[in-house]
Amino acid sequence: MENPFVRKMERHVRLAPEDRAVLDGLGRLHVRHVAARQDIEGQQSDPYHTHLILDGWACRYKQFPDGRRAIVALLLPGDLCDPFVFRRARMDHAIGALTPVTVARIAPDQIGEAIRGRPAVEECLWRELLAATAIHREWIASVGRRSAIERLAHLFCELHLRLTRVGLADGMTLPMPVTQPDLADALGQTSVHINRTLKELRTGGLVALRSRRLTIRDLDGLRERGLFDPAYLQLS
């Protein structure tokens, strides 16, 4: 079974068999398991490696001295933490596991090696970087100008597409393994209000949520509610 990063990239970039093998190889070495709520990379650390998420959900977050936490990005299977770490200085944020996670640790020279003479592989890393940046921008727009229900609807639409890309969505049903406080920190709200909003989406017939699985009942309605335009995800 190929790693989810390859699954994602195959949809956008034409990969020769050896390209595929090289990309797949990135996720084969140094596989590590991290328990839920443990850090993969600490906030003050000086990272040498990057990580590829193979399974489970993680997040980039910033913690304030008084305990507040802001989740700045969600990392799903197939996401590469920092495609070009080798340029990186000290971390200004942490990467934490939201669920039990399995990751592959990747050394900078493995990346250099993989890129060498393989433009398609380099193209993959660039896509990953640009998509991550676009998601960041959309996130700012969400937290800055969308209402609670719009934010949540938008997030669900985004996750639907991102999980579909790596083959983890079953049609309109997707895994949703994070707690409501986690969602709250990601959307800049309280878990109580997330709960209210969730209820509103549910009674509005837009989604259903049971036992950590989300089912989208009305995709068009959800997109409209969340002012969602898939363009930023740079699909195709």
Next chain:
Amino acid sequence: MENPFVRKMERHVRLAPEDRAVLDGLGRLHVRHVAARQDIEGQQSDPYHTHLILDGWACRYKQFPDGRRAIVALLLPGDLCDPFVFRRARMDHAIGALTPVTVARIAPDQIGEAIRGRPAVEECLWRELLAATAIHREWIASVGRRSAIERLAHLFCELHLRLTRVGLADGMTLPMPVTQPDLADALGQTSVHINRTLKELRTGGLVALRSRRLTIRDLDGLRERGLFDPAYLQLS
């Protein structure tokens, strides 16, 4: 007079005279003036060039169908809009002038040319990219978890450092040419509330603001109020 991008980079990267000349040259060709409130790059455009801000303030923003606007980043003199555009697909946001702006248009192959055989120049572009990403993350944390007054204080601290780096701050006094509605769109609030908050910072003795210039009266106090930690800007 060298362009502000060079001024900024000289503080971090050791530049040979030719490196400096090459970087400086990027800002000499195709200089263009854009009036306040005009777009430098439209939201649906398919950009071929990137831009270097030489003078004035611009922003990255997203506009919603109903008129709401989210400013996702502020672009100051010395900022490069997209250091590695040549990888870029369609824009998912716009770049607009907040004040009258002068920019240099830069073609992708100029960048390729500048990098070739000049690792220090490539290093500069990477720094720019990583710093911009870090600022994005901090922005998400701000809008998500900081209160109104913390947000504004944090923004002022950030601008103070960024403007100092390019030699545009006069000690504790900096240009602040944007309107309160602009600040509101950047911080995810209303201009009315920006006004209230500004007043609070003023009466608290932290800043003074007159005729488009901001003076920081108490830097330590302002940093504390904004939970500001300069680390993310990757200085030094």
Next chain:
DNA sequence: AGGCCGACTTAACACAGGTTGGCGCACGTT
């Protein structure tokens, strides 16, 4: 089966920040 624990749910109340609308000043235009 029973008990425990973590996460979800709900309700009542409080408040930060949004909305509306009005006033005044500084500038530029004629």
Next chain:
DNA sequence: AACGTGCGCCAACCTGTGTTAAGTCGGCCT
């Protein structure tokens, strides 16, 4: 000088979201 315009400023009122504090449900361990 008169006028228009854009922006800063302010006050009154309103509302979306935060706070606090109880429940409730379901899964897991013994």
